Structures are given as structure tokens and as C-alpha cells.
Amino acid sequence: MSEMDIKRRNFLKTSLGTAALSIAPGILLFDVAHGTAAVSAAVRWGMLIDTANCREGCNDCVTACNRENGLRGANSTTNAQWIRKIDIKEVSTGRQVSLPMMCQHCAHPPCVDVCPTGASFKRADGIVLVDRHRCIGCRYCMMACPYKARSFVHEAVTDQNPDVPRGKGTVESCSLCVHRIDAGLKPACAESCTNKAILFGDLNDPASEISKKIRSVASVQVRADLGLDTGVRYQGL
Amino acid sequence: MSAHPPMYFKNRLYYALLAAGGLVAMVGAYGVYMMEHHGHVITGMNNQIVWGVPHVFAIFLIVAASGVLNVASIGSVFGKTLYKARAPLASLLSIAMLAGGLTVLMLDLGRPDRVIVAATNMNLTSVFAWNVVLYSGMFSLVVLYLWTMMERRMNPYTVAAGFAVFAWRFILTTGTGLIFAFLTARQAYGSALLPPMFIVLSFAWGLAVFHLVQTVLYAWNDKQLDPLISQRKKNLLGIFVIASLYMVAMYHLTNLYFAQQKGFERFILLDGGVFPTLFWWAYVVLGNIIPLLLIYAPGLGKTRCVFAASALIVLGAFAFLYVFIIGGQAYPLAIFPGYQASSSFGDGQIAAYSPSVHEFMLGFGGLAIAFITTTVSVRVLNFMPQDKHYITD
Numbered sequence: 238m239s240e241m242d243i244k245r246r247n248f249l250k251t252s253l254g255t256a257a258l259s260i261a262p263g264i265l266l267f268d269v270a271h272g273t274a275a276v277s278a279a280v281r282w283g284m285l286i287d288t289a290n291c292r293e294g295c296n297d298c299v300t301a302c303n304r305e306n307g308l309r310g311a312n313s314t315t316n317a318q319w320i321r322k323i324d325i326k327e328v329s330t331g332r333q334v335s336l337p338m339m340c341q342h343c344a345h346p347p348c349v350d351v352c353p354t355g356a357s358f359k360r361a362d363g364i365v366l367v368d369r370h371r372c373i374g375c376r377y378c379m380m381a382c383p384y385k386a387r388s389f390v391h392e393a394v395t396d397q398n399p400d401v402p403r404g405k406g407t408v409e410s411c412s413l414c415v416h417r418i419d420a421g422l423k424p425a426c427a428e429s430c431t432n433k434a435i436l437f438g439d440l441n442d443p444a445s446e447i448s449k450k451i452r453s454v455a456s457v458q459v460r461a462d463l464g465l466d467t468g469v470r471y472q473g474l
Numbered sequence: 475m476s477a478h479p480p481m482y483f484k485n486r487l488y489y490a491l492l493a494a495g496g497l498v499a500m501v502g503a504y505g506v507y508m509m510e511h512h513g514h515v516i517t518g519m520n521n522q523i524v525w526g527v528p529h530v531f532a533i534f535l536i537v538a539a540s541g542v543l544n545v546a547s548i549g550s551v552f553g554k555t556l557y558k559a560r561a562p563l564a565s566l567l568s569i570a571m572l573a574g575g576l577t578v579l580m581l582d583l584g585r586p587d588r589v590i591v592a593a594t595n596m597n598l599t600s601v602f603a604w605n606v607v608l609y610s611g612m613f614s615l616v617v618l619y620l621w622t623m624m625e626r627r628m629n630p631y632t633v634a635a636g637f638a639v640f641a642w643r644f645i646l647t648t649g650t651g652l653i654f655a656f657l658t659a660r661q662a663y664g665s666a667l668l669p670p671m672f673i674v675l676s677f678a679w680g681l682a683v684f685h686l687v688q689t690v691l692y693a694w695n696d697k698q699l700d701p702l703i704s705q706r707k708k709n710l711l712g713i714f715v716i717a718s719l720y721m722v723a724m725y726h727l728t729n730l731y732f733a734q735q736k737g738f739e740r741f742i743l744l745d746g747g748v749f750p751t752l753f754w755w756a757y758v759v760l761g762n763i764i765p766l767l768l769i770y771a772p773g774l775g776k777t778r779c780v781f782a783a784s785a786l787i788v789l790g791a792f793a794f795l796y797v798f799i800i801g802g803q804a805y806p807l808a809i810f811p812g813y814q815a816s817s818s819f820g821d822g823q824i825a826a827y828s829p830s831v832h833e834f835m836l837g838f839g840g841l842a843i844a845f846i847t848t849t850v851s852v853r854v855l856n857f858m859p860q861d862k863h864y865i866t867d
């Protein structure tokens with residue numbers, strides 16, 4: 238990472254910190270309490286999705302994501318979709334399941350491996366992101382992602398959320414609402430789900446709700462055969 | 475009717491050709507401008523088909539650029555005089571096609587203005603990043619090689635440079651194959667057979683391009699290619715075509731062997747609409763069977779037949795790459811094997827793609843760059859194969 242980038246990031250952090258201090262002192266307290274001011278590898282953010290609680294036809298998480306990240310939410314083939322609902326039906330049994338699919342925040346992300354410029358990167362806390370200043374829009378990461386989690390920005394974007402910079406000609410995907418996490422909040426999708434189908438938390442903390450649940454109920458990683466060690470797990474598949 | 479058009483006429487034809495090439499390149503530039511201005515939304519590409527027609531052109535040019543050097547390698551590395559005389563022309567074609575292909579690849583990026591980032595922030599685990607090194611290295615090596623051949627003082631280094639080019643081009647085409655071979659999650663790609671398949675395909679495509687240009691060059695200069703030479707080169711082309719057909723067959727057969735790949739193979743070979751048609755008719759029949767007949771059938775195999783065969787091989791190559799690149803993405807990714815899927819993002823559905831005119835403008839623009847580079851070079855420098863002493867020997 239160039240010095241410039243680090244400076245910019247520090248600047249962003251400081252200014253965000255000041256903003257947080259002035260508008261939301263509670264959040265800053267959370268930061269202090271949890272020591273998340275610097276991103277640390279001691280944490281691994283993840284989600285557990287309980288498909289039994291996810292209703293077919295419900296799109297609340299998708300709507301929340303679009304609102305939070307300034308996406309248009311149209312379903313044309315050139316529009317960005319960071320999260321989508323997939324309805325699946327097991328061929329042999331006919332059992333039907335509905336679930337949200339987004340970037341799985343792989344521990345060994347193929348998108349990061351293939352990215353020629355290092356624009357795709359994994360943060361110490363396991364969140365996989367795209368550096369929009371470095372992405373050249375080659376779309377190789379989209380070819381490499383086994384979950385089709387990424388979207389290419391096909392046209393100029395309007396109505397951007399200042400926390401979520403986007404740009405024509407670059408690739409983007411679910412950031413696990415990193416700006417919210419850094420402010421001590423949950424991802425928008427997890428917060429929006431009234432059925433509590435999305436449980437967000439720290440997979441590395443044995444005392445966290447998500448870790449406890451993963452220990453007690455059966456859950457799987459999608460395409461676990463690929464060995465990517467995803468941060469998002471599914472229950473009831 | 476005179477078989478030798480007067481010089482005056484030829485000059486005009488030359489400039490007309492050049493102007494035509496320039497026009498196509500300008501139309502390409504316009505296509506790029508539009509894509510830059512509006513974004514990729516004006517192309518047929520979308521979030522399911524992320525690589526479209528520009529990649530078909532770019533990969534053809536790059537693969538053929540590597541393959542055409544085979545002619546040079548046989549000359550320099552294996553010391554065959556017949557091929558040695560053709561090494562300069564082969565090198566020129568390689569440089570020209572590489573330039574065209576890389577331009578297309580670069581201008582199809584979402585942010586071509588940032589291409590320098592790819593060179594300064596290299597991610598060493600990325601095959602794409604390796605390819606950036608491989609392509610630029612290849613370019614400089616071939617230029618160097620050409621220099622050792624064209625400059626008498628440098629002649630002693632030709633063999634060494636030839637060896638370097640020979641080795642580099644194998645790695646380069648392997649790298650091109652690996653771009654796809656590393657996409658393990660996609661049914662169409664992720665096969666260890668891809669790098670060798672691309673190497674063999676490059677031999678056939680490169681030699682076909684070489685034949686096309688050589689034939690035109692001889693006709694332009696009112697020269698006759700020695701029948702012995704044309705006989706041998708024609709046989710080589712035939713062998714390459716058979717070998718590439720074999721590799722492509724192996725690739726599909728091994729896919730058929732893996733149960734989870736059967737659906738994909740059925741799609742590409744049987745019921746995938748435009749893709750099986752292109753594969754069987756355009757690639758197998760037009761691009762392989764008919765060229766083989768033109769080369770080997772008794773009574774055929776004359777200069778004109780080989781010329782036609784070469785042109786068909788090139789067309790077949792485009793059909794093959796279209797099926798490989800676009801068809802490979804059109805077939806739905808199996809995120810949940812054993813399940814039927816549906817969503818707002820094309821899960822479980824065949825992705826639709828209709829290339830827009832801008833994509834073709836860019837692709838043909840790349841061809842125009844290769845064409846102009848070749849046309850100008852053969853006129854200002856002497857790239858005509860010198861077979862004199864070989865024949866009289």
C-alpha cells in the first residue's frame with residue numbers, strides 16, 4: 238500500500254472518528270469498549286443465516302442493503318446487486334429453501350488471488366473489500382468468485398452514500414457494511430431482518446452469540462468443497 | 475488482362491488499403507470513446523457475461539501472436555533454412571498481433587486510464603499480473619530477436635534470441651490458458667488441459683495467419699512460392715489442425731467424464747442454442763474439416779486452397795473462442811449443486827448476451843492495428859522471405 242493511501246485512510250479514520258464523536262458519542266464508546274479502533278486479526282466477522290427463518294418472497298435485507306449502500310435496486314442485468322434472494326429446490330427431494338446470497342467473505346478469497354492490482358483485498362478482520370481507487374475494472378474477480386457475489390458498475394452512479402464511494406468502471410460487492418461495523422453497528426441486512434434470519438458477529442470470539450450457535454446447531458459453508466473457508470454460514474441447507 | 479498491375483496502380487491500392495485500415499482503427503477509437511463515456515452499459519456485457527466480444531478478439535490475437543512465432547522457432551531453434559527465411563515476417567506478425575490484442579484488452583477495462591496501476595501495484599499471486607509481465611516481455615524479446623535478424627552486426631545473436639523467444643512463448647501461451655484454468659469454480663474452465671490446448675491451438679491459428687499474409691505478399695510482389703516449400707508448410711498446417719482438434723476433443727471428453735460437468739457439456743454441444751451451432755458448424759466443420767479437405771484432398775492443396783483453408787481456420791478460431799468464452803459464462807454457475815435455483819441475478823438461468831456494435835468496433839479496431847503495423851512494415855522494410863539460395867542449393 239502506498240504511503241498516500243495510508244495517509245488518506247488515516248485521514249478518513251480521524252475525520253470519521255471526529256464525526257462519530259460529535260454526532261454519536263454512544264458509538265465511540267462501543268469502539269473503546271471493544272477495542273475496534275484499529276482493525277485486528279483477533280476478530281473475524283461473519284454471519285450465520287438460518288434458512289428456516291428466511292421467508293420466500295421477503296426482500297427486506299435486499300432493500301436495506303440498497304438503501305444503505307446507495308444502490309438503485311433495479312434488477313436489470315447491468316445493475317449492481319450486492320445481496321440477492323435465491324430460491325432453491327432440491328432436485329431429489331423437492332424441498333424448497335429461500336436464502337440471501339452475498340459475498341461470503343472467504344478466508345481464502347479467489348477474487349483476491351486473481352486481482353492483478355491488489356484492489357481486491359482482505360482486511361485483517363476477514364472483510365473482503367475492493368479498493369475503488371485501485372480497481373482497473375478487468376472483471377477477473379467476477380469470473381473467479383464462485384458465488385457471483387460481485388457486480389460491475391456499468392454506468393455513472395448518482396445518489397451516492399458518502400460512506401460508500403462507488404464509481405463507473407469498477408467492481409464492487411458486499412462490504413459487510415464495513416462503515417457500519419467500524420462504527421460499531423451491524424450490517425444493514427442483519428439489522429433489517431425482522432425474522433432474525435441473519436445473525437452477525439465475531440467468529441473468533443468463543444463467547445459471541447454466533448460462535449455459540451455455530452457450536453450447537455448444524456451449519457454449512459456453501460460450496461465447502463472449494464475450501465475457501467467462508468465467513469458466511471448457512472443453517473438448514 | 476495483365477497479371478502484373480502497373481506500379482502506379484499498386485501504389486494507389488497500397489494507400490487505399492492503408493486508408494481502409496486507418497478508418498477501421500478510427501471507428502474502433504470511436505467505439506472506445508463511447509464505452510468510456512457511457513460505461514459498459516452500451517455493450518452487450520452485463521453482470522453475468524462479464525467478458526464479451528472484445529475478449530474474443532483480444533485472445534485470438536494474443537494466442538495467434540504466440541503461435542505465429544512457431545515459424546521462427548523452427549528456423550532458429552531447429553535450424554531449418556526454409557523457416558529461417560520466414561522468421562522476420564513471423565516476428566513482425568507476432569508483434570503486430572500482440573499490439574492489437576493488448577490494445578483491445580486494455581481498452582475493454584472499466585478504467586483503462588488506470589492501466590499503469592496494473593504495472594505499479596503488481597499482485598504476484600494473480601495470473602493476470604503474470605500475463606502483464608509475459609506480454610510486455612514477449613514484445614521486447616521479439617523486437618530484440620527481429621533486430622538480431624535484420625541488423626547484420628547482430629546476426630551472431632539470432633540463435634540465442636530465437637531460443638529465448640521460443641521458451642518465452644510457451645510460457646506466455648501457458649499463462650493465457652491458466653487465466654481460465656484457475657477459475658476452478660466455473661464448470662467451463664478450471665481444467666488442467668487448457669494450457670496445452672491453447673498452445674496447440676496457437677500453432678494452428680498462428681500458422682494460418684502466416685499463410686494468409688505470406689500468400690498476399692507473394693502475390694503482391696509477383697513472386698511464386700516454391701511448390702516444395704508450400705507443400706511442406708501446408709502439411710504442417712494440416713498436422714496442427716488435426717492436433718488442435720484432438721486437444722479440443724479431449725477437453726470436452728474429460729469434462730463429460732466428470733458428472734457435475736455433464737450439464738455444461740450438453741449445453742455447449744447439444745442444446746445451448748447458438749453455441750452448439752457455432753461449435754459444430756463454424757468451428758468443427760468450417761474451421762477444421764473443410765480446411766483439412768482443402769489441404770489433403772487429392773487434386774486440392776494448391777496455393778488457393780491453402781489460402782482458403784487458412785482463412786477458414788481463422789474464422790473457426792473466432793467461433794471457438796466465442797463458444798469458449800461467452801458460452802462458458804452463459805451456462806449458470808452451480809452455486810448449489812443438486813438444487814434448482816432462481817433469483818433476480820440470473821441464478822439457475824442461461825445468461826443472455828447480444829454483443830453491441832461498440833464491442834465489434836473495438837475488436838475490429840484491434841485487428842486494424844495489427845493490419846496497419848504489418849502493411850506499413852512490409853513496405854518500408856524487407857520482410858519478404860528470401861528463398862533464393864535455399865532453392866538453388
Ligand code: SF4
Pocket residue numbers: 339340341342343346347348349365381382383384385386387410
Ligand atoms: S464470495 Fe466471492 S467476492 Fe466474496 S470473498 Fe469470496 S470470492 Fe471474493
Ligand code: SF4
Pocket residue numbers: 348351352353354355356357367371372373374375376377378379407408
Ligand atoms: S475488476 Fe478490479 S477488483 Fe476485480 S480483479 Fe480487476 S482490478 Fe481487481
